[in-house]
Amino acid sequence: MKKIGILGGTFDPPHIGHLIVANEVFHALQLDEIRFMPNHTPPHKRKTNKVSDSDRLNMLKIAVKDHPGFFVEEIELHRDGASFTYDTMVELNSLEPESSFYFIIGADMIEYLPKWHKIDELLQLVQFVGVKRPTYNDVTEYPVRMVDIPEMVISSSMIRDKIWNRQTIKYLLPDSVIKYIEENHLYES
Structure with a gap:
């Protein structure tokens, strides 16, 4: 059985x-x-910026291209309306019944799990994998397998603010993503 990790997000950037x-x-x-x-x-989340799905997708493809085990899953970009994880995982499990899925979430989302759409049904479709985030609690009644990672305080919103304020973003993003942002004038004031 193929073991597939899913890391969802806005990736903006x-x-x-x-x-x-x-x-x-x-x-x-x-x-x-x-x-x-x-x-x-x-x-x-409310979408507050003007960066297109296409630009987010392009940046993500650029960011993961050098890792042989990293890929981009576009399934949610091809659906209208809210992106509910339950709907996505029903579809992925149907398309790939010989795979097991590990849905990766940060501690901020672990706290939010009780509010997830169809959480009890979703638990039958995926193994949740949690990672710590500073200032968030990772204690939950739900079966979340924790993985230790180096803790960092980096967020896409912080990076957008830095770009808006013309501050350096060196080392916060892969250089190829920084180049894409600069060439396409994304997040500028």
């Missing part, structure tokens, strides 16, 4: 924190691959 989380889980659980899954419309 994808940064080294995303890559480190994926790499740590990939090796700790000896997964066959990690799929980065950009969502179209997250049900718990």
